[in-house]
Amino acid sequence: MTTAPTRFAPRGPLTGTISVPGDKSISHRALMLSALAIGESRIEGLLEGEDVLATAAAMRAMGADIERGGDGAWTVHGVGVGGLMQPAGALDMGNSGTSTRLLMGLVASHAITCTFTGDASLSHRPMGRVIDPLRLMGADISASPGGTLPAMVRGIVPAIPIEYRLPVASAQVKSAVLLAGLNTPGITRVIEPVATRDHSERMLKGFGADISVERDTDGARVISITGEADLQPQDIAVPGDPSSAAFFIVAALIVPGSDVTLTGIGMNPTRAGLIGVLQGMGGAIEMSNEREVGGEPVADLHVRHSALTGIDVPPDIAPSMIDEFPALFVAAAFAHGRTRTSGLDELRVKESDRLAVMAAGLAEIGARAEEAADGLVIDGTGGDMLPGSCHPVASALDHRIAMSFAVAGLHCRDGIEVDDMHPVQTSFPGFEAMLRRAGAGA
Known part of the structure; x- marks a missing residue:
């Protein structure tokens, strides 16, 4: 163009x-967690930019019912943790790195296979930092050379709970592992030496996930989530x-x-x-x-x-x-x-x-x-x-x-x-x- x-x-x-x-970060997470709850969630103030709409389209493709009301609020009828469905085609993430990395985490612990694609810019951005821990959890991931898109994620059930220390400060990697942990039996832990944005932890707690945040002896944040979670629908103001x-x-x-x-x-x-x-x-x-x-x-x-x-x-x-x-x-x-x-x-x-x-x-x-x-x-x-x-x-x-x-x-x-x-x-x-x-x- x-x-x-x-x-x-x-x-x-x-x-x-x-x-x-x-907020874009909160909008992505609101859609994803609402889609994993059983029942109707309502989201007010959702960012209606192209990145967030790519997340909405992907969650629809995996079975969630997502609609925008005439008052500008969005309603989401979720499929429940473990209920994601096989999408009919590739998931086009456009330019959204957040959508891609977080959704890779969701898919990793579900018995579905998803191909992630994106625009020219996104296709040059590295995904290896999120692929590595998801492979440790048992997901089979095939990426393009350099760990870029297109990439195929074959989820596994049951996934393997891990304790993962972030080598680089990244809220997206942290969130991907926590989201994979939602449908993983046992306790999945992420150790975060340098604190990053904590929207995922706050929202997971709000949806009823069994999640805790502590400090280890070195002062690092230790985030633990217990699967298999039962998320409750929420009303969210972004x-x-x-x-x-x-x-x-x-x-x-x-x-x-x-x-x-x-x-x-x-x-x-x-x-x-x-x-x-x-x-x-x-x-x-x-x-x-x-x-x-x-x-x-x-x-x-x-x-x-x-x-x-x-x-x-x-x-x-x-x-x-x-x-x-x-x-x-x-x-x-x-x-x-x-x-x-x-x-x-x-x-x-x-x-x-x-x-x-x-x-x-x-x-x-x-x-x-x-x-x-x-x-x-x-x-x-x-x-x-x-x-x-x-x-x-x-x-x-x-x-x-x-x-x-x-x-x-x-x-x-x-x-x-x-x-x-x-x-x-x-x-x-x-x-x-x-x-x-x-x-x-x-």
């Missing part, structure tokens, strides 16, 4: 109240996605005169690292109306234009903001002084090599960014505008790269053209329209 570049240029301050779409909110937070911080309030944003501590980093840079971000929704902490965020100062971002905070680094790099480009990041090897294997693509794009628009092996070093403008670019900036078919440069264009003298905004549909449909309503214009 051929798409025309989209231009983003200064159009004044961002103002008003903004409600971003539902909070606003902090990864989507990140773009409006950064836009408000860098565009003079901006003053916005973002409502109902998920503030799970395993996801809220960006807020603390931006506050540490001098960002005026205030939380209010703090509450809990469906087991997840939620708050409203009041964000005002601020004079940011570069900092050294601690590498141990990376898991709590791994998807927000492209937005942070934009904020750093307009800060006073130097921002250094490290420990970001994971960004090399996202929808794109986000370190290389962001470094190249920042250089294209006149920013001073140096690419290191595991991070970026960025010297900011001190709040001044960047020149921008008369040539389209490459997004590498990566939704977060595209949105990051869209935000950067709001404070560039000549604006920025982003080569392709279509990938944004995977996570944030309506992003450009929301920018316009906030006063920035696209």
